[in-house]
Amino acid sequence: MAKAAVFLDRDDTLIENIPYLGDPSQVRLLPGAAEACQRLRQAGFPLLVVSNQSGVGRGLISKDQVRAVDQKMEILLGGSGTITRYYHCYAAPGDPYDERRKPSPAMLQEGARDFGLDLARCVLVGNRLSDIQAGIRAGCSSVLLDLHVPPQEKSGAVREASFVAKDWTSAADWILRKTKT
Numbered sequence: 001m002a003k004a005a006v007f008l009d010r011d012d013t014l015i016e017n018i019p020y021l022g023d024p025s026q027v028r029l030l031p032g033a034a035e036a037c038q039r040l041r042q043a044g045f046p047l048l049v050v051s052n053q054s055g056v057g058r059g060l061i062s063k064d065q066v067r068a069v070d071q072k073m074e075i076l077l078g079g080s081g082t083i084t085r086y087y088h089c090y091a092a093p094g095d096p097y098d099e100r101r102k103p104s105p106a107m108l109q110e111g112a113r114d115f116g117l118d119l120a121r122c123v124l125v126g127n128r129l130s131d132i133q134a135g136i137r138a139g140c141s142s143v144l145l146d147l148h149v150p151p152q153e154k155s156g157a158v159r160e161a162s163f164v165a166k167d168w169t170s171a172a173d174w175i176l177r178k179t180k181t
């Protein structure tokens, strides 16, 4: 049977969103994120980060800075190796190369190719409507982590999500319950 994986949005899902963050010393995990990631890893899920980082395309931060922030986050999440792979779209909206930006399912499809995943058994966790839509378009289940959902996107995201989690514990509980069956 093809594998399942969990796709994770980064900003305002795993870490506090600071727009165009390039300084690893400012990385702050959201409550419960580390424990949830450890539970999902122990259950055998690859954890694949899928993140729009348009600050690179806008010339505000470098790819190396994005990588430094990712590495700091991963240490806080439980150590190197907690995240299996990172997929970033660096393009700014409207760039000729922005077609991989969420809500495009492109980064999830790349993960499926790289790891031989059955997308129907995969789950995406995110905080924005574009995350939920990327998951749906890829054929995954989508969990809306209701910690920092932009108010103007909330009703649409709640309507389209497979599950709305009030916190990380509830998101991990749902994923582990769902994938058991």
Ligand SMILES: [Mg+2]
Binding pocket: 009, 010, 011, 012, 013, 126, 127, 128
């Ligand atoms: Mg986000």
